[in-house]
Amino acid sequence: MGKLASASEFRILVVEDDPSTQFMMGEMLEFLGYPYEIAEDGEACMSRLDTMSDAFDLILMDIHIPRSSGLDTSLKIRNRSENPPRDTPIIALTADSAYHSADAVAPYGINDVLPKPVGLNSLDR
Numbered sequence: 854m855g856k857l858a859s860a861s862e863f864r865i866l867v868v869e870d871d872p873s874t875q876f877m878m879g880e881m882l883e884f885l886g887y888p889y890e891i892a893e894d895g896e897a898c899m900s901r902l903d904t905m906s907d908a909f910d911l912i913l914m915d916i917h918i919p920r921s922s923g924l925d926t927s928l929k930i931r932n933r934s935e936n937p938p939r940d941t942p943i944i945a946l947t948a949d950s951a952y953h954s955a956d957a958v959a960p961y962g963i964n965d966v967l968p969k970p971v972g973l974n975s976l977d978r
Contacts, residue, residue: 860886866909867891868898868926869946870918874969878913881973895921899929902938909941914963916947923947924961931962946971 865887869875875891882889890909892898895918902909912930916923923945933939945958948969952958955965967975 861888863887863910864908865889865911865913866898866901867913868893868895868918868923869913869915870894871915874915874946878971881971881976884973885977894919895923895926895929898926902930902933906935907937909938912938912941912943913946913967914943916945916949916952916958924958924963927958927961927963 865882867875867878867882867889869878869891870893875893879889879891890901892901897920898912898914899921914923914927918926921929927943927945930938930941930943942964943962945952945963945966946969947953947966953966953968955963958966
Protein backbone atom coordinates (compact mmCIF):
# COMPACT_ATOMS: atom_id res chain seq x y z
CA MET A 854 0.00 0.00 0.00
CA GLY A 855 2.90 2.32 0.55
CA LYS A 856 3.54 4.84 3.25
CA LEU A 857 1.00 7.62 3.37
CA ALA A 858 1.44 11.10 4.78
CA SER A 859 -1.55 10.53 7.07
CA ALA A 860 -2.69 6.93 7.48
CA SER A 861 -5.59 8.08 9.64
CA GLU A 862 -7.18 9.73 6.59
CA PHE A 863 -6.88 6.60 4.40
CA ARG A 864 -9.97 4.40 4.93
CA ILE A 865 -10.03 0.72 4.05
CA LEU A 866 -12.95 -1.63 3.46
CA VAL A 867 -12.02 -5.21 4.33
CA VAL A 868 -14.31 -7.77 2.69
CA GLU A 869 -13.71 -11.00 4.60
CA ASP A 870 -16.04 -13.70 5.93
CA ASP A 871 -13.75 -15.53 8.37
CA PRO A 872 -14.02 -14.06 11.90
CA SER A 873 -10.42 -14.89 12.85
CA THR A 874 -9.09 -13.28 9.66
CA GLN A 875 -11.34 -10.27 10.26
CA PHE A 876 -9.83 -9.95 13.73
CA MET A 877 -6.24 -10.32 12.52
CA MET A 878 -6.71 -7.83 9.68
CA GLY A 879 -8.33 -5.38 12.07
CA GLU A 880 -5.47 -5.69 14.57
CA MET A 881 -2.84 -5.11 11.89
CA LEU A 882 -4.67 -2.17 10.31
CA GLU A 883 -5.19 -0.56 13.72
CA PHE A 884 -1.51 -1.03 14.52
CA LEU A 885 -0.62 0.69 11.22
CA GLY A 886 -3.07 3.51 11.95
CA TYR A 887 -5.55 2.82 9.14
CA PRO A 888 -9.27 3.29 9.81
CA TYR A 889 -11.21 0.34 8.41
CA GLU A 890 -14.60 -1.30 8.20
CA ILE A 891 -15.46 -4.95 7.72
CA ALA A 892 -18.01 -6.36 5.26
CA GLU A 893 -18.56 -10.09 5.75
CA ASP A 894 -19.58 -10.94 2.19
CA GLY A 895 -20.08 -9.57 -1.31
CA GLU A 896 -23.61 -8.31 -0.69
CA ALA A 897 -22.55 -6.50 2.49
CA CYS A 898 -19.70 -4.92 0.52
CA MET A 899 -22.04 -3.62 -2.17
CA SER A 900 -24.50 -2.37 0.43
CA ARG A 901 -21.71 -0.50 2.22
CA LEU A 902 -20.59 1.07 -1.06
CA ASP A 903 -24.20 2.05 -1.84
CA THR A 904 -24.48 3.99 1.41
CA MET A 905 -20.87 5.22 1.64
CA SER A 906 -19.73 5.44 -1.98
CA ASP A 907 -16.84 7.82 -1.41
CA ALA A 908 -15.80 6.66 2.07
CA PHE A 909 -13.04 4.18 1.12
CA ASP A 910 -9.62 4.66 -0.43
CA LEU A 911 -8.88 0.93 -0.75
CA ILE A 912 -10.81 -2.33 -0.76
CA LEU A 913 -9.14 -5.51 0.53
CA MET A 914 -11.26 -8.27 -1.03
CA ASP A 915 -11.18 -11.94 -0.07
CA ILE A 916 -11.61 -14.02 -3.22
CA HIS A 917 -13.73 -16.76 -1.61
CA ILE A 918 -16.59 -15.06 0.21
CA PRO A 919 -20.27 -16.02 0.38
CA ARG A 920 -23.21 -14.37 -1.38
CA SER A 921 -21.15 -13.18 -4.38
CA SER A 922 -17.51 -14.16 -4.66
CA GLY A 923 -14.75 -11.58 -4.36
CA LEU A 924 -14.22 -11.87 -8.10
CA ASP A 925 -17.90 -11.24 -8.89
CA THR A 926 -18.11 -8.44 -6.34
CA SER A 927 -15.04 -6.76 -7.84
CA LEU A 928 -16.64 -6.87 -11.29
CA LYS A 929 -19.82 -5.33 -9.87
CA ILE A 930 -17.77 -2.51 -8.35
CA ARG A 931 -15.96 -1.88 -11.64
CA ASN A 932 -19.26 -1.84 -13.55
CA ARG A 933 -20.90 0.77 -11.30
CA SER A 934 -21.78 4.09 -12.84
CA GLU A 935 -20.62 6.04 -9.78
CA ASN A 936 -17.03 6.95 -9.21
CA PRO A 937 -15.96 6.48 -6.52
CA PRO A 938 -16.18 3.58 -5.83
CA ARG A 939 -15.82 2.36 -9.41
CA ASP A 940 -12.09 3.21 -9.57
CA THR A 941 -11.22 2.52 -5.93
CA PRO A 942 -8.18 0.20 -5.85
CA ILE A 943 -9.03 -3.39 -4.99
CA ILE A 944 -6.45 -5.80 -3.62
CA ALA A 945 -7.35 -9.48 -3.48
CA LEU A 946 -6.71 -11.49 -0.33
CA THR A 947 -6.44 -15.20 -1.00
CA ALA A 948 -4.85 -18.46 0.01
CA ASP A 949 -5.85 -19.90 -3.39
CA SER A 950 -2.59 -20.20 -5.34
CA ALA A 951 -4.51 -19.98 -8.63
CA TYR A 952 -4.98 -16.27 -7.90
CA HIS A 953 -1.56 -15.36 -6.46
CA SER A 954 -0.58 -13.15 -9.38
CA ALA A 955 -1.91 -9.77 -10.46
CA ASP A 956 -2.38 -11.19 -13.98
CA ALA A 957 -4.81 -13.84 -12.67
CA VAL A 958 -7.09 -11.27 -11.03
CA ALA A 959 -6.76 -8.38 -13.50
CA PRO A 960 -9.72 -9.57 -15.65
CA TYR A 961 -11.95 -8.99 -12.60
CA GLY A 962 -10.78 -5.42 -12.12
CA ILE A 963 -8.56 -6.29 -9.17
CA ASN A 964 -5.35 -4.28 -8.98
CA ASP A 965 -3.08 -6.60 -6.99
CA VAL A 966 -2.94 -9.65 -4.71
CA LEU A 967 -1.86 -10.25 -1.14
CA PRO A 968 -1.47 -13.99 -0.52
CA LYS A 969 -2.85 -15.28 2.77
CA PRO A 970 -1.81 -15.43 5.45
CA VAL A 971 -1.38 -11.68 5.25
CA GLY A 972 1.40 -10.29 7.41
CA LEU A 973 2.02 -6.86 8.84
CA ASN A 974 4.88 -6.17 6.41
CA SER A 975 2.78 -6.99 3.35
CA LEU A 976 0.00 -4.63 4.50
CA ASP A 977 2.43 -1.77 4.98
CA ARG A 978 4.09 -1.92 1.58
